[in-house]
Amino acid sequence: MARAGITSERVTRTAAELADEIGFDQVTGSAVARRLGVKDPSLYAHIRNARELKVRVALLALEEMADRAAAALAGRSGRDALVALADVYRGYAKEHPGRYAASHFELDAETAAGSAGPRHSEMTRALLRGYDVPEPDQTDAVRLLGATFHGFVSLELAGSFRHTPRAADDSWAWALDTLDLALRNRSRKPE
Amino acid sequence: MARAGITSERVTRTAAELADEIGFDQVTGSAVARRLGVKDPSLYAHIRNARELKVRVALLALEEMADRAAAALAGRSGRDALVALADVYRGYAKEHPGRYAASHFELDAETAAGSAGPRHSEMTRALLRGYDVPEPDQTDAVRLLGATFHGFVSLELAGSFRHTPRAADDSWAWALDTLDLALRNRSRKPE
DNA sequence: TAGCTTCCCTAATATAATTAGACAAATCCT
DNA sequence: AGGATTTGTCTAATTATATTAGGGAAGCTA
Numbered sequence A, B: 001m002a003r004a005g006i007t008s009e010r011v012t013r014t015a016a017e018l019a020d021e022i023g024f025d026q027v028t029g030s031a032v033a034r035r036l037g038v039k040d041p042s043l044y045a046h047i048r049n050a051r052e053l054k055v056r057v058a059l060l061a062l063e064e065m066a067d068r069a070a071a072a073l074a075g076r077s078g079r080d081a082l083v084a085l086a087d088v089y090r091g092y093a094k095e096h097p098g099r100y101a102a103s104h105f106e107l108d109a110e111t112a113a114g115s116a117g118p119r120h121s122e123m124t125r126a127l128l129r130g131y132d133v134p135e136p137d138q139t140d141a142v143r144l145l146g147a148t149f150h151g152f153v154s155l156e157l158a159g160s161f162r163h164t165p166r167a168a169d170d171s172w173a174w175a176l177d178t179l180d181l182a183l184r185n186r187s188r189k190p191e
Numbered sequence C: 001t002a003g004c005t006t007c008c009c010t011a012a013t014a015t016a017a018t019t020a021g022a023c024a025a026a027t028c029c030t
Numbered sequence D: 001a002g003g004a005t006t007t008g009t010c011t012a013a014t015t016a017t018a019t020t021a022g023g024g025a026a027g028c029t030a
Helices: A008-022 A029-036 A040-045 A050-073 A078-095 A097-102 A109-114 A117-129 A137-157 A168-186 B008-022 B029-036 B040-045 B050-073 B078-095 B097-102 B109-114 B117-129 B137-157 B168-186
Strands: none
Touching: A008 A029, A008 A050, A008 A097, A029 A040, A029 A050, A050 A078, A050 A097, A050 A117, A078 A097, A078 A117, A078 A137, A078 A168, A097 A137, A117 A137, A137 A168, A137 B137, A137 B168, A168 B137, A168 B168, B008 B029, B008 B050, B008 B097, B029 B040, B029 B050, B050 B078, B050 B097, B050 B117, B078 B097, B078 B117, B078 B137, B078 B168, B097 B137, B117 B137, B137 B168
């Protein structure tokens, strides 16, 4: 048989594309194999099992998000940085809904620790330096920001905002404004 | 054949229990049938298909959450109401993780409109009356609260907070404090 | 070029979702 | 009560996915 030139990277990329097209939940090994032009069992030379396929997509998404976040934060601070980071989150989710969903795939502790997840939350922490929030509040603030970004984006993606005429963009801006205000209130050195 | 006394309600309840035990994603028609002591095809007299099974669990969860929310809000206002509603959210998610996940299952527009979802968001809106936030900010605030509650709880459930020693409870309290403060800042009549 | 390793295949098994059709149980009608 | 109808459950069969076993060719390595 002529070799198809599959690699685990190609499998992962294909799965990620598929996720964005049909939804992360619908991604199946069979569909990936089909798209790659090979038979299902051929995949098992490159991935351990179907779960690993999903884990790989999750790791890819986390990397991509962390990279974008790093780029967005460079040279910004305070409110600017907050908005930039938030927009990375929301922008990535809109551009790559399947990967975004993947980024919340439950990883075991070890895999999570080795992922780009920690790097990502490190950046939220960096952002907060501009607000001078002392520990342990800083951890609380990291969580609040993560929760709000993730919550907003996932509700928006799920269509929860479609029932009310107000544009999601406007609510997003308002939410970021409010968070900025709140964080400045929590700051050690109010300006 | 002796009848098993299955009803679509029983099927739904069984699926909900199963979801809480093994995770919403793992709920399958076969598993429900097994637990009910019938063969797979018997389910199809009660539900249209596997998707409908999930939709039913989602609707059940939305109902239960809305009921709890209504009870929690009765007789409370302002900060008390905010905390009570938030705790309903988080408490339900911890008690019934599978149902909670189900409550974010993507419903088509019509089903969503007929669900307890709107009732639930109506309550968030009611809560906000205590803060006197004018429209359209009120809608933004409803979305911010929903996003924060959902985001926090789903990150917590996904284990995202386990990597840092700070107790999730404390971060939760801090987040609610911050939201309360922020909303009072946004209020038409500051006190 | 002999041999090793890698990759892809076919064949087979298990589980899930689903449809068709048989048949008994419950209900409904007189 | 007795027959007709509706309803609930079953068996059998089909399709899709996940996965393992084992064969054989492709391509590297010595």
